[in-house]
Amino acid sequence: MATALETVREYTGGEYKYGFVTDIEADIAPKGLSEDVIRLISAKKQDPDWLTEMRLAAYKRWQTMTEPTWQKVDYEPIDYQAISYYAAPKIKERPKSLDEIDPEIRRTYEKLGIPIKEQEILAGVAVDYVFDSVSVATTFRKKLHELGIIFCSISEAIQDHPELVRKYLGSVVPAGDNFFAALNAAVFTDGSFVYIPKGVRCPMELSTYFRINEKGTGQFERTLIIADEGSYVSYLEGCTAPQRDENQLHAAVVELIALDDAEIKYSTVQNWYPGDSEGKGGIYNFVTKRGACRGKNSKISWTQVETGSAITWKYPSCILQGDNSVGEFYSVAVTNNRQQADTGTKMIHIGKNTRSRIVAKGISAGTSDSTYRGLVKVLKSAEGARNYTQCDSMLIGDKCGAHTVPYIEVRNRSAKCEHEATTSKISDDQLFYCRQRGISEEDAVALIVNGFCREVMDELPMEFAVEARKLLAISLEHSVG
Amino acid sequence: MLEIKDLQATIEGQDKQILNGLSLTVRPGEVHAIMGPNGSGKSTLAYVLSGRDGYEVTGGSATLDGEDLLELEPEERAAAGLFLAMQYPVEIPGVSNMYFLRQAMNSIRKARGEEEISAGAFMKLVKERAALLGVGGELLKRDVNRGFSGGEKKRNEILQMAMLQPRICILDETDSGLDIDALRTVADGVNAMRSPDRGFLIITHYQRLLDYIVPDHVHVLAKGRIQTSGDRSLALELEEKGYGGVLGAEFAEVAA
Numbered sequence: 238m239a240t241a242l243e244t245v246r247e248y249t250g251g252e253y254k255y256g257f258v259t260d261i262e263a264d265i266a267p268k269g270l271s272e273d274v275i276r277l278i279s280a281k282k283q284d285p286d287w288l289t290e291m292r293l294a295a296y297k298r299w300q301t302m303t304e305p306t307w308q309k310v311d312y313e314p315i316d317y318q319a320i321s322y323y324a325a326p327k328i329k330e331r332p333k334s335l336d337e338i339d340p341e342i343r344r345t346y347e348k349l350g351i352p353i354k355e356q357e358i359l360a361g362v363a364v365d366y367v368f369d370s371v372s373v374a375t376t377f378r379k380k381l382h383e384l385g386i387i388f389c390s391i392s393e394a395i396q397d398h399p400e401l402v403r404k405y406l407g408s409v410v411p412a413g414d415n416f417f418a419a420l421n422a423a424v425f426t427d428g429s430f431v432y433i434p435k436g437v438r439c440p441m442e443l444s445t446y447f448r449i450n451e452k453g454t455g456q457f458e459r460t461l462i463i464a465d466e467g468s469y470v471s472y473l474e475g476c477t478a479p480q481r482d483e484n485q486l487h488a489a490v491v492e493l494i495a496l497d498d499a500e501i502k503y504s505t506v507q508n509w510y511p512g513d514s515e516g517k518g519g520i521y522n523f524v525t526k527r528g529a530c531r532g533k534n535s536k537i538s539w540t541q542v543e544t545g546s547a548i549t550w551k552y553p554s555c556i557l558q559g560d561n562s563v564g565e566f567y568s569v570a571v572t573n574n575r576q577q578a579d580t581g582t583k584m585i586h587i588g589k590n591t592r593s594r595i596v597a598k599g600i601s602a603g604t605s606d607s608t609y610r611g612l613v614k615v616l617k618s619a620e621g622a623r624n625y626t627q628c629d630s631m632l633i634g635d636k637c638g639a640h641t642v643p644y645i646e647v648r649n650r651s652a653k654c655e656h657e658a659t660t661s662k663i664s665d666d667q668l669f670y671c672r673q674r675g676i677s678e679e680d681a682v683a684l685i686v687n688g689f690c691r692e693v694m695d696e697l698p699m700e701f702a703v704e705a706r707k708l709l710a711i712s713l714e715h716s717v718g
Numbered sequence: 719m720l721e722i723k724d725l726q727a728t729i730e731g732q733d734k735q736i737l738n739g740l741s742l743t744v745r746p747g748e749v750h751a752i753m754g755p756n757g758s759g760k761s762t763l764a765y766v767l768s769g770r771d772g773y774e775v776t777g778g779s780a781t782l783d784g785e786d787l788l789e790l791e792p793e794e795r796a797a798a799g800l801f802l803a804m805q806y807p808v809e810i811p812g813v814s815n816m817y818f819l820r821q822a823m824n825s826i827r828k829a830r831g832e833e834e835i836s837a838g839a840f841m842k843l844v845k846e847r848a849a850l851l852g853v854g855g856e857l858l859k860r861d862v863n864r865g866f867s868g869g870e871k872k873r874n875e876i877l878q879m880a881m882l883q884p885r886i887c888i889l890d891e892t893d894s895g896l897d898i899d900a901l902r903t904v905a906d907g908v909n910a911m912r913s914p915d916r917g918f919l920i921i922t923h924y925q926r927l928l929d930y931i932v933p934d935h936v937h938v939l940a941k942g943r944i945q946t947s948g949d950r951s952l953a954l955e956l957e958e959k960g961y962g963g964v965l966g967a968e969f970a971e972v973a974a
């Protein structure tokens with residue numbers, strides 16, 4: 238991943254690197270949303286009846302809901318009838334082996350620096366490739382299968398493991414949870430599914446790479462990860478989209494379930510197209526991510542590096558039900574030009590001695606705006622709960638904004654919550670010091686920002702950390718001077 | 719190689735001249751010491767030469783090996799071989815000292831069209847040089863200058879200098895804040911770097927440093943220009959008589 242990214246960076250210099258479009262014939266649903274469209278999607282996906290019903294119920298619910306307005310972001314109203322809710326590259330059948338994949342799709346991922354093959358540099362990572370609405374390939378399935386690990390697209394899981402999907406789908410993020418989650422439940426087309434059986438430590442990183450290609454479409458993927466008792470998995474998510482004048486909607490739902498003594502580490506490097514420097518185009522990223530620590534001693538850790546999207550609206554959360562369960566949220570959110578990010582987390586302490594840790598780093602440059610919004614809620618039952626929250630903002634230039642909105646609700650006297658917040662700027666002295674040592678101004682900014690984010694970067698798996706570090710540098714190009 | 723002619727500079731946005739027609743030539747292999755009262759413009763000279771923002775050059779010139787320094791960005795001056803060991807080294811949280819050093823080295827190499835140094839070669843080199851300067855391995859792993867004691871910061875500056883192997887080294891009060899042993903170590907480090915094709919400009923308040931690093935020339939900077947120059951004995955004379963005694967009564971208190 239890393240080496241390829243370097244090449245990509247070299248030949249595109251400066252602007253968004255992944256803005257190309259793949260010319261491939263697609264199967265696209267008519268624009269707009271109606272029961273008919275949902276039935277069409279359901280039929281395309283060969284959904285079982287229960288799922289069709291679930292979609293229709295979610296759609297009904299969605300019609301009664303309104304878009305949230307509490308976040309600190311501005312955008313033109315989204316016309317939900319102007320979006321196409323299903324786009325799939327025309328392939329007759331899902332390829333049986335990696336060799337059968339359409340060469341255009343293969344080239345796309347090569348250009349993105351993550352070729353579809355079980356290659357040596359990615360030997361430690363199994364990848365599920367999602368292209369517009371469908372998963373086009375998943376690597377290392379056999380090897381994982383031998384351990385009883387299921388890693389496939391959610392469409393396949395619905396066909397092959399309906400009992401698991403039915404049991405857990407919507408159990409963490411119910412359709413009525415929020416406007417975008419309801420929309421997703423109605424129209425989701427693909428995404429990844431992971432099941433780690435009891436006592437198994439997944440030997441490699443599992444990863445999904447999302448790519449929006451078709452225009453006038455939205456991407457509504459759904460990810461479901463279940464870590465059974467005593468298991469462990471580390472999962473990575475990456476994403477890019479072509480450069481377009483229009484805004485495209487991405488409304489994903491991710492549900493994680495950790496049973497007794499299980500641990501899930503979920504890392505995201507989000508690099509959807511952010512729009513141009515005037516704020517034209519870019520992805521609207523309205524995402525619901527939530528993990529349930531159902532079992533005792535379970536742990537869910539979210540790490541995110543958010544550099545892309547015109548708008549990011551995202552609060553990966555943990556419901557700490559099991560006694561002694563642990564929730565973590567490590568976040569870097571970078572906004573430049575006219576990007577807006579309203580992101581943070583919710584830690585809901587229910588079980589005894591539950592612990593949560595939040596480290597959020599916001600970097601704003603240009604005329605962008607970034608907000609950390611977090612909720613720490615300790616219920617009466619959460620005897621001995623602990624939370625530590627640290628929010629640091631860094632401003633580059635004087636036309637951007639950073640805001641911290643922490644909510645803390647504590648219903649149990651034995652609970653302890655700590656909150657620290659700082660705001661800083663890159664000082665002229667720091668820049669000069671670096672430049673005097675030969676480091677260019679842009680590299681110096683990247684260096685200082687990476688230093689500022691180190692606690693979060695250290696949480697990322699190695700392959701991803703290198704990529705994320707470079708991404709930060711690219712996102713902040715032309716932010717000073 | 720470093721040729722400063724009639725250099726005049728103000729603080730940006732202010733009329734007051736800080737450098738008032740300063741001229742100085744450092745030839746390869748030479749060590750020049752600059753002494754002078756507080757506020758006389760020593761650090762300003764170092765900053766103007768290295769290109770820090772906030773100063774305006776209103777006259778004169780400065781060249782390194784014939785190249786106009788004042789036209790270059792700070793990083794280009796570094797690549798041209800100019801190094802400034804700062805009076806107040808800056809902290810960079812979250813960036814390890816080692817990583818910083820490597821990036822600095824590679825940036826300079828890149829600017830000169832050279833290959834990046836391999837991780838292995840770099841490690842070997844940094845360990846070797848750090849040991850010579852009494853910079854412990856633990857300090858290399860820590861964030862750049864963060865929580866370093868005054869003396870540790872200064873040693874770290876000299877380590878960077880030893881790694882980057884510049885053409886012209888400017889040391890701004892590197893000796894301040896060093897204990898007696900550290901002073902020796904740092905001076906040994908500098909002496910080890912003395913070579914026929916490298917020049918030094920050493921700003922100091924204390925003639926004791928010059929016991930260890932014996933300069934070829936000593937200059938007294940006051941009111942923004944070199945008032946008098948001499949050899950090592952000038953430093954001793956200053957120590958004895960003070961600036962007023964050497965330069966005349968009007969220089970007795972020239973902090974303003």
Ligand SMILES: Nc1ncnc2c1ncn2[C@@H]1O[C@H](COP(=O)(O)OP(=O)(O)OP(=O)(O)O)[C@@H](O)[C@H]1O
Nearest residue numbers: 729736754755756757758759760761762763973974
């Ligand atoms: N940014 C600034 N704004 C205003 N005055 C400044 C600024 N920087 C320097 N000066 C002034 O310029 C003069 C020269 O300062 P400089 O730091 O060069 O002195 P110095 O010779 O290095 O003194 P010291 O021995 O105390 O280090 C001083 O009067 C100082 O107050």
Ligand SMILES: [Mg+2]
Nearest residue numbers: 760761762805
């Ligand atoms: Mg000074």
